[in-house]
Amino acid sequence: MARFHIIGAAALIAAAGQAGAEIVLLEDFEDAAIGYVASPADDLGDIATYDYFGRIAPDTASPPAGVAYGNRQGEGYFGVQDSDSVPGGPDSVQLDWTGIDIAGFTGLTLSWYVAEADAINGDEDWDGDTAFRIEAQLDGGGFVPIFGIAGTGPDTAPRVDTDLDGIGDGAEITALFTQYSASIADGALLDIRVRFDNLDAGDEDLAFDSLRLEGDLPTAAVPLPASLPLAGLGLLALGALARRRRRRQAENA
Numbered sequence: 001m002a003r004f005h006i007i008g009a010a011a012l013i014a015a016a017g018q019a020g021a022e023i024v025l026l027e028d029f030e031d032a033a034i035g036y037v038a039s040p041a042d043d044l045g046d047i048a049t050y051d052y053f054g055r056i057a058p059d060t061a062s063p064p065a066g067v068a069y070g071n072r073q074g075e076g077y078f079g080v081q082d083s084d085s086v087p088g089g090p091d092s093v094q095l096d097w098t099g100i101d102i103a104g105f106t107g108l109t110l111s112w113y114v115a116e117a118d119a120i121n122g123d124e125d126w127d128g129d130t131a132f133r134i135e136a137q138l139d140g141g142g143f144v145p146i147f148g149i150a151g152t153g154p155d156t157a158p159r160v161d162t163d164l165d166g167i168g169d170g171a172e173i174t175a176l177f178t179q180y181s182a183s184i185a186d187g188a189l190l191d192i193r194v195r196f197d198n199l200d201a202g203d204e205d206l207a208f209d210s211l212r213l214e215g216d217l218p219t220a221a222v223p224l225p226a227s228l229p230l231a232g233l234g235l236l237a238l239g240a241l242a243r244r245r246r247r248r249q250a251e252n253a
Contacts, residue, residue: 126151
């Protein structure tokens with residue numbers, strides 16, 4: 001049985017302008033419905049020999065044997081390893097999301113997951129020029145780095161680059177997918193760029209997943225029913241009439 005509640009005008013006015021969290025962008029790499037452009041295009045043809053870059057998911061390719069990531073966020077992710085050993089492969093791979101409409105949103109937060117697997121022999125293999133970076137551009141004002149991962153020298157563990165100077169100095173990136181986030185300023189249009197630079201040697205790998213942009217979007221004011229003000233005036237008039245009747249009765253008593 002349906003129930004209906006009468007909401008007073010004060011409650012309607014209080015509800016106007018309240019904000020609610022909204023997902024502006026979500027890329028989970030689970031299927032081919034992607035919103036980014038990869039440069040160059042994915043090449044997973046040599047994934048069995050640990051030379052690849054691209055979206056790894058049930059509809060593309062299985063992860064290479066011996067490269068296991070924990071805390072998986074579904075089945076798909078974007079992975080890069082020894083990219084230039086792919087025939088004609090690059091030293092750098094880039095993903096671009098462009099023209100994201102963020103007009104009206106406040107309190108924007110961008111989050112993502114990253115993981116890195118040690119070599120089969122347990123060694124760490126990132127070099128001093130191996131790096132991962134996320135950059136953002138607001139309203140065409142130029143790209144600004146907001147997160148980075150880097151090595152600290154030859155054959156070292158990848159670490160968060162807290163001051164974005166190209167040297168890892170923060171938390172170590174492990175084989176467990178770990179979430180990181182950054183605040184995004186208000187604006188109208190947002191572009192996001194993700195770069196995998198110089199993962200071009202044996203056992204240099206990184207996996208990236210679940211890019212999510214969330215923000216608060218104020219709700220529209222709830223319009224009052226046209227009859228509500230009239231009803232209020234009618235109640236006032238009835239109240240005034242009742243008071244006049246009571247005065248007359250008192251005078252005639």
